[in-house]
Amino acid sequence: xxxxTQTQPGMFVxxxxxxxxxxxxxxxxxxxxxxxxxxxxxGEMIFLIYQGSYDEQNATEGRYSLNFQKARKSANLVISASxxxxxxxxxxxxxxxxxxxxxxxxxSGTRLQVQP
Amino acid sequence: xxxxxxxxxxxxxxxGKDVELRCDPISGHTALYWYRQSLGQGLxxxxxxxxxxxPDKSGLPSDRFSAERTGGSVSTLTIQRTQQEDSAVxxxxxxxxxxxxxxxxxGPGTRLTVL
Numbered sequence: 001x002x003x004x005t006q007t008q009p010g011m012f013v014x015x016x017x018x019x020x021x022x023x024x025x026x027x028x029x030x031x032x033x034x035x036x037x038x039x040x041x042x043g044e045m046i047f048l049i050y051q052g053s054y055d056e057q058n059a060t061e062g063r064y065s066l067n068f069q070k071a072r073k074s075a076n077l078v079i080s081a082s083x084x085x086x087x088x089x090x091x092x093x094x095x096x097x098x099x100x101x102x103x104x105x106x107x108s109g110t111r112l113q114v115q116p
Numbered sequence: 117x118x119x120x121x122x123x124x125x126x127x128x129x130x131x132g133k134d135v136e137l138r139c140d141p142i143s144g145h146t147a148l149y150w151y152r153q154s155l156g157q158g159l160x161x162x163x164x165x166x167x168x169x170x171p172d173k174s175g176l177p178s179d180r181f182s183a184e185r186t187g188g189s190v191s192t193l194t195i196q197r198t199q200q201e202d203s204a205v206x207x208x209x210x211x212x213x214x215x216x217x218x219x220x221x222x223g224p225g226t227r228l229t230v231l
Binding site: 042043044045046050052101106109 | 207211
């Protein structure tokens with residue numbers, strides 16, 4: 001079963017507009033962490049934002065915010081005021097907190113294209 | 117400070133040959149991870165090191181794959197008798213190895229092409 005589902009293979013957004021990238025997850029763990037990474041065409045994975053399962057507030061980092069709805073098991077990334085440099089692949093990932101389990105499980109990604 | 121570095125950036129090899137991929141983590145990071153990114157399979161976890169030991173090798177796809185880490189720093193991923201399906205980008209990441217958030221920071225990857 002898919003642990004991380006990103007249902008939008010591709011998204012377009014106009015420069016300066018906000019965009020939401022969807023992510024749903026599946027886990028039976030009570031303690032877990034959710035991450036978003038950006039992968040530009042250069043290939044390097046860049047960490048954007050983190051949300052812990054026990055965090056009561058939605059995470060924010062500059063223009064990035066995470067819309068965390070625990071009961072729905074969703075962790076959508078919101079990018080405000082899109083810039084041309086935001087064009088990239090975006091990956092949602094989860095780490096479950098079982099003993100010894102440190103690996104990230106990634107979704108299939110969403111390709112975002114920001115149009116001028 | 118310096119980020120995670122990987123070498124080589126590109127490697128082309130013939131089917132059946134062995135290859136070694138190197139990862140140099142961020143200084144002070146005790147945890148190190150290898151992932152593989154391919155078109156068909158997406159991003160897959162391979163192995164995790166804490167210090168020099170590997171408590172989680174569950175993602176290694178076959179016994180042709182092995183990895184070691186020495187001195188709690190540099191790690192080498194070795195693929196023996198390479199197959200065409202091994203063609204992928206191999207990504208290394210490191211983290212502080214703490215509980216909680218413990219963000220993994222990735223290197224630029226090694227693109228492996230098996231002819």
